Amino acid sequence: ETGVTQTPRHLVMGMTNKKSLKCEQHLGHNAMYWYKQSAKKPLELMFVYNFKEQTENNSVPSRFSPECPNSSHLFLHLHTLQPEDSALYLCASSQNPGTSMYEQYFGPGTRLTVT
Amino acid sequence: SQQGEEDPQALSIQEGENATMNCSYKTSKNNLQWYRQNSGRGLVHLILIRSNEREKHSGRLRVTLDTSKKSSSLLITASRAADTASYFCATGLTGGGNKLTFGTGTQLKVEL
Numbered sequence: 116e117t118g119v120t121q122t123p124r125h126l127v128m129g130m131t132n133k134k135s136l137k138c139e140q141h142l143g144h145n146a147m148y149w150y151k152q153s154a155k156k157p158l159e160l161m162f163v164y165n166f167k168e169q170t171e172n173n174s175v176p177s178r179f180s181p182e183c184p185n186s187s188h189l190f191l192h193l194h195t196l197q198p199e200d201s202a203l204y205l206c207a208s209s210q211n212p213g214t215s216m217y218e219q220y221f222g223p224g225t226r227l228t229v230t
Numbered sequence: 231s232q233q234g235e236e237d238p239q240a241l242s243i244q245e246g247e248n249a250t251m252n253c254s255y256k257t258s259k260n261n262l263q264w265y266r267q268n269s270g271r272g273l274v275h276l277i278l279i280r281s282n283e284r285e286k287h288s289g290r291l292r293v294t295l296d297t298s299k300k301s302s303s304l305l306i307t308a309s310r311a312a313d314t315a316s317y318f319c320a321t322g323l324t325g326g327g328n329k330l331t332f333g334t335g336t337q338l339k340v341e342l
Contacts, residue, residue: 117272146328158273158318158332171329205272212328216261216280219330221272 118142121206121222128196129230136191136225138206145211147189148219149181152203164189165211196229203227236319236336244341249306251336253319254299260323262295262302263330267316276304276317309340 119140128134140147149161163171164183178200180192189206203226207219237252253262260281265273279286279295279302286293292305306313316337320330 117274119272121272155334157334158320160329160331163329203270207273209328216278216322217328218263218275218278219273219328220275221265223272224270226270 117220117222119206119208119220119222121204121225123225124223125226125228127228127230128193130196130198132196133192133194135193136204136206136227138189138191138222140187140189140206140208140220140222142208142220144208144220145186146209147183147186148207148209149189149191150205150207152205152224154202158205162191193227196227198229201227201229236317236333238336239334240337240339242339242341243309245309245311247309247340249309249313249338249340251304251317251338253302253304253333255302255319255321255331255333256300257321257331258323260297261321262293263320263322264291264293264302264304265318265320265332267318267335269315273318306338309338311340311342314338314340 122137147164151159160173161175162181167183182190203224205224206222209217209219263278264276267273277288277293290307295302316335318335320332322330
């Protein structure tokens with residue numbers, strides 16, 4: 116276990132549904148990340164939060180809405196998704212990067228299927 | 231493209247052999263990390279090498295970095311079946327908010 120948990124592990128939703136993905140880290144980190152991993156494509160960074168503040172939105176469509184209520188929790192709210200949004204969604208955390216670079220700790224991911 | 235590319239895309243070896251994977255990147259990033267991912271799972275950090283380092287070791291892992299060629303290599307010695315996984319390199323910039331750009335990965339299969 117890496118100290119980062121994600122729920123649910125699997126999710127099937129229709130295009131008109133609204134659902135949320137949850138991530139929790141038990142490592143005392145201050146930075147959290149959402150990534151999307153699609154088949155045969157590199158891991159794509161979606162959002163970055165440092166000390167609960169969003170510091171990166173990598174041109175993600177508005178049907179994905181992140182929320183970071185505190186440094187330990189990160190949510191990804193989903194609504195009116197498209198079939199091409201089906202992917203493995205990974206959450207990660209790290210020490211606040213500041214002026215340095217740190218390894219990221221990943222959760223097991225949520226396998227999302229949009230029907 | 232800013233994304234890294236691992237070479238080869240797939241590698242199959244026998245247990246006990248060494249496995250070498252290469253990564254090339256196109257941006258002026260100054261830190262490089264290697265991660266492992268077991269099928270359908272999260273990524274596990276293996277090693278971080280900074281731009282002022284040329285080689286780094288961790289257990290059976292050896293990583294090299296050549297900033298002039300914008301390339302890195304990961305060597306796994308005396309491979310085991312449990313090393314079967316996908317391996318990714320990721321580049322980042324110190325002070326750049328820890329934003330990593332991942333490569334496409336090498337799928338390693340270690341057979342008994």
